[in-house]
Structure formats: structure tokens, C-alpha cells
Amino acid sequence: MSDHVPQIDLTAQHRHLRSAIDGAIGQVIASGRFILGDTVDAFEREMAGYLGVSHAVGVGSGLDAIRLSLQALGIGAGDEVLLPANTFIATALAVAAVGARPVLVDCRPDTFGLDATQLDRAVTRRTRAIVAVHLYGQAADMTAIPEAASRHGLVVIEDAAQAHGAEWETRMCGALGRAGCFSFYPTKNLGALGDGGLVTTSDATLAADLRVLRDYGQREKSVHVKKGTNSRLDALQAAVLQVKLPCLDAWNARRRAIAVRYRTALAVTPLVLPFCDPRATHVFHQFVVRTSERDALRRHLTACGIGTAVHYPTPIHLTEAFQDLGYRVGDFPEAERASREVLSLPMYPELPDGHIERVCEAIVKFF
Numbered sequence: 001m002s003d004h005v006p007q008i009d010l011t012a013q014h015r016h017l018r019s020a021i022d023g024a025i026g027q028v029i030a031s032g033r034f035i036l037g038d039t040v041d042a043f044e045r046e047m048a049g050y051l052g053v054s055h056a057v058g059v060g061s062g063l064d065a066i067r068l069s070l071q072a073l074g075i076g077a078g079d080e081v082l083l084p085a086n087t088f089i090a091t092a093l094a095v096a097a098v099g100a101r102p103v104l105v106d107c108r109p110d111t112f113g114l115d116a117t118q119l120d121r122a123v124t125r126r127t128r129a130i131v132a133v134h135l136y137g138q139a140a141d142m143t144a145i146p147e148a149a150s151r152h153g154l155v156v157i158e159d160a161a162q163a164h165g166a167e168w169e170t171r172m173c174g175a176l177g178r179a180g181c182f183s184f185y186p187t188k189n190l191g192a193l194g195d196g197g198l199v200t201t202s203d204a205t206l207a208a209d210l211r212v213l214r215d216y217g218q219r220e221k222s223v224h225v226k227k228g229t230n231s232r233l234d235a236l237q238a239a240v241l242q243v244k245l246p247c248l249d250a251w252n253a254r255r256r257a258i259a260v261r262y263r264t265a266l267a268v269t270p271l272v273l274p275f276c277d278p279r280a281t282h283v284f285h286q287f288v289v290r291t292s293e294r295d296a297l298r299r300h301l302t303a304c305g306i307g308t309a310v311h312y313p314t315p316i317h318l319t320e321a322f323q324d325l326g327y328r329v330g331d332f333p334e335a336e337r338a339s340r341e342v343l344s345l346p347m348y349p350e351l352p353d354g355h356i357e358r359v360c361e362a363i364v365k366f367f
């Protein structure tokens with residue numbers, strides 16, 4: 001096998017942007033301001049403008065974006081928060097971190113998004129919020145979920161960690177709930193050179209509270225008004241993200257073009273290809289196919305030198321970490337079936353057409 005086809009290759013993106021990123025980093029070093037300050041302020045304004053929200057608050061990670069949003073909204077011990085069973089564990093960890101109970105809801109088999117028809121029966125007197133996860137780069141049903149939330153007086157928080165630039169109807173993910181939570185983990189559609197996160201909101205009070213919470217609960221220097229934490233976006237990361245943000249739409253367009261190529265070439269196979277809700281603009285953080293022969297297909301692709309990934313092999317309720325919730329096998333059948341059947345093919349904007357062809361040929365040969 002001549003060259004390996006990785007599932008993702010971050011070096012390709014940085015090769016293009018290397019001199020601009022070096023320049024941005026050099027400016028931060030010259031300024032001597034590494035924590036918060038002008039660079040972080042500027043990036044927050046640019047993100048708010050891009051997403052169409054009034055406020056953006058840079059934090060230390062995507063996990064902290066969700067955790068601090070819950071804390072700022074006063075959600076904690078004794079409260080319940082609804083979230084999908086098939087998400088990255090950070091969504092559930094953020095709820096547990098504030099002392100609230102994660103209450104899981106099954107997903108739809110087509111979009112893998114939270115099944116809004118199951119929300120009503122999951123609500124109790126203690127339910128305070130729903131975390132809608134825009135999994136794989138496609139918005140959850142942001143018509144039905146907010147409708148269910150308003151029937152029960154719940155807050156909607158978006159986990160948009162996989163959905164930078166994704167839309168639901170005419171609005172951006174991150175602008176659809178009370179708070180939008182982003183991660184800049186390096187593999188995300190907009191990724192830093194390390195950890196980072198951001199909360200978006202059009203609620204000025206919530207934004208002000210988040211600014212206090214991320215910085216030791218300080219309202220001003222040495223005036224500590226809340227039991228906050230240290231979770232700030234680094235100026236170095238903000239400077240790198242400022243270089244990358246103008247590229248995001250073109251990168252997402254290339255991801256969609258790659259998806260079209262996969263779809264065309266794989267139509268002859270029995271794979272179930274991604275279902276796109278016509279109301280959503282998918283940004284293909286992952287291109288996820290499903291088949292009951294997932295493990296055999298994955299082994300075949302590995303043998304052909306093709307990298308793949310599984311997002312995620314264990315639904316939240318079956319992880320060792322969340323055994324205390326008391327769920328059992330069979331409680332969320334669609335999430336469980338997805339965990340056995342999903343496979344993420346190579347996907348990143350710089351993925352060469354030749355690699356896409358090799359992936360598709362290898363899959364066609366398998367079937």
C-alpha cells in the first residue's frame with residue numbers, strides 16, 4: 001500500500017496557514033498579553049458577528065462552555081438536564097460537574113439527533129434544561145426541541161462543538177438557544193492549536209455572568225462575587241482562531257463537496273448514507289455511514305491502509321463512568337444500535353480527491 005489515508009490530517013491545514021499563524025502568534029508575544037485582553041476581545045466580537053449573536057465569551061474548552069453555561073443559569077444539585085444518549089461524553093460530564101442529573105433521551109435513527117418526540121415523557125418536576133447536540137455537524141431539530149422546551153418552561157442549551165458554521169433554517173447553530181457552546185479542540189471544524197471553547201448568547205446578563213465565572217468569579221480586579229473558576233481562552237489561541245475564522249465557510253463548503261463525492265460513489269453499496277434534514281445546513285464534522293457489518297468493514301479498510309473512526313462506540317448510559325445513573329442495556333435502543341453500526345470515513349477539508357476515490361473503491365470491493 002503506497003500511502004496511508006488518515007481519517008484526519010491536521011498538518012495539511014497548518015501548512016497553508018503557517019506564515020499567517022506565525023505572524024499572529026508573534027504579535028501576541030510582542031504584546032505581552034496572554035490571558036484575556038484585546039486579542040480575545042476581538043476574536044469574541046468576530047465570532048459573535050459571524051454567528052449573529054450579541055455576545056461571545058471565550059472559555060477554556062467545550063466542556064467548560066457547557067458547564068459554565070449551566071452554572072450561570074443556576075442549574076445544579078437537585079436539577080435534571082435532558083441530553084441525548086449518543087453524544088460525546090463531555091455533554092453528560094458538564095451536567096454532572098454542576099451537580100445536576102443527566103437524564104438521557106434516545107436519538108432519531110435517521111439524523112442521529114435527539115428524538116424530540118421522546119422529550120415530554122422524560123420531563124419531571126425537577127427538569128430545568130435540554131442540551132441539544134448538533135451531532136456530526138448537523139443541527140438537531142431546533143423547531144421541535146425549543147417547542148418542547150417552552151411547553152415545560154425549560155432552557156435550551158446548544159452543544160455546537162461539532163457545528164461551527166452549521167445552520168438551522170436561516171440561523172446559525174449557536175444562535176438558536178439561550179446559550180451556544182463551542183469547542184476549539186484541534187479536530188473540530190474550527191480548531192485551535194490546543195484546547196479552547198466559547199459560549200454564545202444574546203442574553204446580556206448571562207454573558208456578563210459567564211465573564212465573571214470564567215475568571216475566578218471576579219467582577220473587577222479582586223472583587224470576587226461568585227465561586228468561579230479559571231477557564232479562559234488563551235490570547236495565543238484566539239490569535240490563531242482569528243486567522244482561521246475567515247477560512248471556515250470555504251472549509252465547510254469543501255466538506256460538503258467531499259460528502260457529495262462519497263454519496264455518489266457509495267450509492268451502489270448497501271451502506272446507509274447520511275440523511276440531511278432539508279431545514280439544516282450540514283457542515284460534515286464527520287461523514288458517518290452505517291451498516292450492520294461495521295466492524296468487518298472497518299477491519300477491511302484498516303487492512304487497505306484507510307483510517308476510520310467510531311463516534312461513539314459506547315452510549316453514555318453504558319459507560320462505566322455513568323453506571324450510577326442506573327440505566328440498563330435496552331433503555332435507548334436507537335443509540336445502542338448506532339453505537340454498533342456507525343463508521344466515520346476520512347473527512348477534513350484538505351482530503352485529496354484521490355483519497356476519496358481510494359476509500360470508495362475499497363468499500364465497493366468489500367461489499
Ligand SMILES: *Cc1c(COP(=O)(O)O)cnc(C)c1O
Pocket residue numbers: 061062063064087088090091133159161162182183184185195196197
Ligand atoms: C468535542 C466535543 C465536546 C467537548 O469539547 P472539548 O473542547 O474537548 O472540551 C463537547 N461536546 C461534543 C459534542 C464534542 O464533540
